[in-house]
Amino acid sequence: MGFTQFLTDHMMQFFSFTGFANFTVGHLIMILIGLAFIYLAIAKEFEPMLLIPIGFGILVGNIPFASGYQIGIYENGSVLNYLYFGVTQGVYPPLIFLGIGAMTDFSALISNPKLILIGAAAQLGIFGAYCIALALGFSPSEAGAIGIIGGADGPTAIFLSSKLAPSLVGAIAISAYSYMALVPVIQPPIMKLLTTPKERLIRMKPPRAVTKTEKIIFAIAGMLLTTFLVPSGLPLLGMLFFGNLLRESGVTKRLADTAKGPMIDIVTILIGLTVGASTQATTFLTWKSVGIFVLGAFSFVIATTGGVMFVKIFNLFLKEGNKINPLIGNSGVSAVPDSARVSQVVGLQYDKTNHLLMHAMGPNVAGVIGSAVAAGILLSFLL
Amino acid sequence: MLKKLNTTIKTLVVMSVLLFAKESLQAQSTLDLRINEVLVQNDSSYVDDFGAHVSWIEIFNGAYNYINIGGCYLTNDLNNPKKYWIPKGDPRTKIASRYYVVFFADNKPARGVFHLNFDLKESNIIALFDSDGKTLIDKIDLPKDHKSDVTYGYFEDGAGKMGYLKKATPIANNNPEPKVSSGDLFKQFDPSGIGLTLIAMIVVFTALAVLYFIYKAIGKQFVKTTKPKAVSTTKEQADTVQPEAISGEVNAAIAMALYMYQNELHDEINPILTITKVSRTYSPWSSKIYGLRQMPR
Structure with missing residues (x-):
């Protein structure tokens, strides 16, 4: 073999290892989707904290490579595979819940506890999507994992799908986070459609000041009550209320600051990137993924409808002056604080002095608890 | 709003259409392969593509994506890990997710890709090595007594305990019992x-x-106990605005204003340069006197 032949062979071998040699249409499609996510995050500012890591993760996960070199996220022993362990084993979601607990002020909920029930009503989206998914031929476990998208809670969706349908984690997470980013677009038309002009003008009593002791009791009692009823929700609910106790106790400021600051940031980066990278064309480009995406939209619509309609029915039993503005019904989904912000923005469109943000935060944080409880129920019934 | 909705619908439609195009990929991780089931003494069980009853080895892909076993090695001798090289390029070596492939250990490699150059009666070990010929992917030690037409393998595909299986299940789940x-x-x-x-x-x-009722009760109790007692107030005290007197609406308006202010912030740098002296408290840790070593004379 001459030197030229030797060189040519090795150049050909090198080329076979490059991304160009292993490139397929599937890779191209996924890279375009990743770029679309990054565009939506930067240009439209749709949940940039989530869509940037996920979008870039999609790019990372869809770089073509020759197998067997421990590069890909599904290759045992690869760095990405180690990071993905946190997703498949449900490690990251409880850590994110710890941070959410540390950054959430439950005052609005404590001062007006009846708003908690809106957070329960909006979970209808989860079970509505479950029924539709069953009708479409998904297995009960898959249907449960898909339904949780309606909770509008990314970490809960990842946690539940990693237990019930590990093969669908990527598609479910992408769907959940995409629709969470689209909350300001999906919810307002439904809210307007289901409410009358008179209802949109309802003014709610300003929330009363809540004492520190009440907040501490809430964190402890909330954890005990919910987890005794649904122990399978313990990883999420336990961490949520633990984070909240760190915040409200007043004596663990450093721990609370870490939980709601650097720690949640690190975990968000890891979960976003690895979930994005898990959408390799082979596992993601399937009819099931399309079905999950469509069902995700339905679940958000049902959840919003459930919340708004519940407030309307609830109002029938409330005295004048105690009535709830149904525009905060959408906040029962746990997309904190996006859906509460939607309530505020839509409310201001009809009355420039009617600020609903504080009131909407109540059902919004109740939605976080509600979706974690719902996830626990699905785990107990379907696993 | 309508325009925004249109844009979103368009984005969703485009993404959904893109998702329709299904494409298969090159294999990903061979480390997820398992030697799932083995039959040494084949008298009347699964036949090969030549109609012969020979020993066979079933490999299972435990991953959730395709794996190409081409390039890996099968052997019955750990001192010779590269005994049988599984040829690359055959589409049948690409194993679908959670699926199987069967190799015939008949010592007749000329019969095709799936016919090995050894048989299972020579040794009680079967090992699968990665394409580098060094990384052991999976290995099983067969029992010494080979029962006729009874397979040995994992009771549940690819994981858990091993033993003689109730039924030979080539290219199928090792546990054929319906799992509910x-x-x-x-x-x-x-x-x-x-x-x-x-x-x-x-x-x-x-x-x-339950949370609602408990918090309603607790809230009532707290409102009762924290209710300010009626005390005579001077005019000055009455004029002072108490922080608790600020209503939630005002708080909401302040929060909204802060939010909007923060979102309108930009990171353009002010072109006017200012030099401000930064005063630092003295510390021997940051002192140059202690930090620099003296030069030798």
């Missing part, structure tokens, strides 16, 4: 999912209603 998960059981009684929906919604409502 609690979800499947639920579906038998509640095919539409409405039953589960009702039960689950009742549980969610109960959990949050």
Whole structure:
């Protein structure tokens, strides 16, 4: 073999290892989707904290490579595979819940506890999507994992799908986070459609000041009550209320600051990137993924409808002056604080002095608890 | 709003259309392969593509994506890990997710890719090595006594305990017994999912209603105990605005204003340069006197 032949062979071998040699249409499609996510995050500012890591993760996960070199996220022993362990084993979601607990002020909920029930009503989206998914031929476990998208809670969706349908984690997470980013677009038309002009003008009593002791009791009692009823929700609910106790106790400021600051940031980066990278064309480009995406939209619509309609029915039993503005019904989904912000923005469109943000935060944080409880129920019934 | 909705719908439609195009990929991780089931003494079991009853080895892909076994090595001698090189390029060596491929250990490699150059009666070890010929992917030690037409392997595909299986299951799940998960059981009684929906919604409502009642009671108690007692106030005291007197609406307006202010912030740098002296408290840790070593004279 001459030197030229030797060189040519090795150049050909090198080329076979490059991304160009292993490139397929599937890779191209996924890279375009990743770029679309990054565009939506930067240009439209749709949940940039989530869509940037996920979008870039999609790019990372869809770089073509020759197998067997421990590069890909599904290759045992690869760095990405180690990071993905946190997703498949449900490690990251409880850590994110710890941070959410540390950054959430439950005052609005404590001062007006009846708003908690809106957070329960909006979970209808989860079970509505479950029924539709069953009708479409998904297995009960898959249907449960898909339904949780309606909770509008990314970490809960990842946690539940990693237990019930590990093969669908990527598609479910992408769907959940995409629709969470689209909350300001999906919810307002439904809210307007289901409410009358008179209802949109309802003014709610300003929330009363809540004492520190009440907040501490809430964190402890909330954890005990919910987890005794649904122990399978313990990883999420336990961490949520633990984070909240760190915040409200007043004596663990450093721990609370870490939980709601650097720690949640690190975990968000890891979960976003690895979930994005898990959408390799082979596992993601399937009819099931399309079905999950469509069902995700339905679940958000049902959840919003459930919340708004519940407030309307609830109002029938409330005295004048105690009535709830149904525009905060959408906040029962746990997309904190996006859906509460939607309530505020839509409310201001009809009355420039009617600020609903504080009131909407109540059902919004109740939605976080509600979706974690719902996830626990699905785990107990379907696993 | 309508324009925004249109844009979103368009984005969703484009993404959905893109998702339709299904494409298969090159294999990903060979480390997820397992030697799943083995039959040494084949008298009347699975036949090969030549109609012969020979020993066979079933490999299982435990991953959730395709794996190409081409390039890996099968052997019955750990001192010779590269005994049988599985040729690359054959589409049949690409194993679908959670699927199987069978190799015939008949010592007749000329018969094709799936016919090995050794048989299983020579040794009690079967090992699968990665394409580098060094990384051991999986290995099984066969029992010394080979029962006729009885296979040895994992009781559940690719994981758990091994032993003689009740039934030979080439290219199929090692546990042919129908497995009914609690979800499947639920579906038998509640095919539409409405039953589960009702039960689950009742549980969610109960959990949050319990919280509601408890907090209502606690809240009432706190409002009672923290109610300010009627005391005579001077005019000056009455004029002073108490922080508690600020209503939630005002708080909401302040929060909204802060939010909007923060979102309108930009990171353009002011072109005017200013030099401000930064005063630092003295510390020997940052002192140059202690930090620099003296030069030798």
